[in-house]
Amino acid sequence: MKRAQRWAALAIIFGLMIGSTATLAGEMKADAATAADAIARAEAAQKKADSVNGEWRDTGKFIKNAKKAAEDGDYAKAVRLANKAESEGNLGYQQAVSQSELKIPSYLKAMY
Amino acid sequence: MKKILISLAVLLVAATTVQAGPEEDRMAFIKYYKGKFPSVPRDEYANGAYAIDPIGRENWEAIEEFPPYEPFIDRGQEMWEKPFANGKGYKDCFPEGPAIAQNYPHWDREQGLVMTLPLALNQCREANGEKPLKYKKGPINNILAYIAFQSRGKVINVEVPKDDPRAMAAFEEGKKFYFTRRGQLNFSCSTCHVQNTGLKVRTEILSPSVGHVTHWPVYRSKWGTVGTLHRRFTGCNKNIRAKPMKAQGPEYRNLEYFLSYLSNGLELNGPGARK
Numbered sequence: 001m002k003r004a005q006r007w008a009a010l011a012i013i014f015g016l017m018i019g020s021t022a023t024l025a026g027e028m029k030a031d032a033a034t035a036a037d038a039i040a041r042a043e044a045a046q047k048k049a050d051s052v053n054g055e056w057r058d059t060g061k062f063i064k065n066a067k068k069a070a071e072d073g074d075y076a077k078a079v080r081l082a083n084k085a086e087s088e089g090n091l092g093y094q095q096a097v098s099q100s101e102l103k104i105p106s107y108l109k110a111m112y
Numbered sequence: 113m114k115k116i117l118i119s120l121a122v123l124l125v126a127a128t129t130v131q132a133g134p135e136e137d138r139m140a141f142i143k144y145y146k147g148k149f150p151s152v153p154r155d156e157y158a159n160g161a162y163a164i165d166p167i168g169r170e171n172w173e174a175i176e177e178f179p180p181y182e183p184f185i186d187r188g189q190e191m192w193e194k195p196f197a198n199g200k201g202y203k204d205c206f207p208e209g210p211a212i213a214q215n216y217p218h219w220d221r222e223q224g225l226v227m228t229l230p231l232a233l234n235q236c237r238e239a240n241g242e243k244p245l246k247y248k249k250g251p252i253n254n255i256l257a258y259i260a261f262q263s264r265g266k267v268i269n270v271e272v273p274k275d276d277p278r279a280m281a282a283f284e285e286g287k288k289f290y291f292t293r294r295g296q297l298n299f300s301c302s303t304c305h306v307q308n309t310g311l312k313v314r315t316e317i318l319s320p321s322v323g324h325v326t327h328w329p330v331y332r333s334k335w336g337t338v339g340t341l342h343r344r345f346t347g348c349n350k351n352i353r354a355k356p357m358k359a360q361g362p363e364y365r366n367l368e369y370f371l372s373y374l375s376n377g378l379e380l381n382g383p384g385a386r387k
Binding site for chain 1: 132136139140141143144147284287288291292293294295296298302306307349350353354355356357363
């Protein structure tokens with residue numbers, strides 16, 4: 001039993017190492033084109049969220065910082081920030097669209 | 113037959129909900145707060161959070177002994193009395209002034225929008241060749257403080273004219289904004305100011321929405337100066353990590369229309385002092 005546990009632990013560690021290496025490799029692969037693409041996707045998501053008044057506070061800041069990072073040659077950082085902004089844009093859009101109809105919350109509805 | 117009756121009942125309930133007008137909304141809020149704070153008289157809501165926060169109220173009353181907004185009232189009076197470059201002044205735009213805060217916001221049929229006091233002041237300036245004032249910080253707060261002080265004791269009586277569907281649409285837009293969850297925290301105005309009214313965010317007691325508009329502009333200790341209602345809306349939206357709307361844009365003006373209607377019957381007591 002102990003041997004099996006040891007093998008399992010080793011397998012987990014090995015898996016994590018491979019995962020980390022792959023992530024690092026992915027980040028290292030980031031270049032100007034990748035960063036530009038990520039920023040473009042983030043800007044599109046931001047615009048989409050804004051079109052329904054669903055933009056979040058920091059989305060624009062993340063994009064601005066991503067652009068700055070790309071200018072400084074830190075493409076991995078640029079991609080990371082742009083992806084974060086894209087995710088916020090998509091979530092903000094979904095949040096707004098999911099509430100397109102007015103719904104009075106239950107705690108107040110009972111008062112009508 | 114039973115199914116048909118149930119369906120009809122559901123439809124009736126739905127129709128009743130949809131048809132809830134401004135007065136039904138206001139009464140629902142009042143009923144809700146009455147249930148939550150049974151010992152608070154309705155007029156007390158004009159004092160905002162201090163109607164439900166006895167310790168905060170003591171501090172507030174001490175601050176009011178030497179009101180930090182007084183210099184802004186004096187500067188506002190100077191602005192009110194000083195003619196524009198063309199010789200005319202605010203007095204010409206608002207002949208019934210300066211106690212006019214109770215007339216805002218109102219539905220402006222001609223322009224088809226909710227007219228707020230800051231917007232009306234800037235329209236007056238622009239009509240007389242003056243540059244408009246910024247809507248959140250700066251001198252607009254002086255003139256607003258003076259008008260608010262002169263309007264103390266006047267009663268809020270916002271009307272949503274039934275014969276202009278655009279007015280009801282604006283009110284409903286404001287209501288929709290109020291109940292819409294936004295930002296990374298996924299909060300609506302209602303989350304803090306209805307559902308959790310009376311509870312604390314950090315050290316602050318969350319205020320009820322009835323009474324939110326009685327005391328503007330406000331000297332906030334946090335700001336170290338006097339600021340507008342729309343500046344506060346901006347701050348609220350930022351707190352929940354949502355991108356704020358433009359001050360005096362249609363979203364915030366409609367929200368002000370809705371919020372002001374909820375405070376109908378309360379006395380104006382601005383300018384105010386808050387933490």
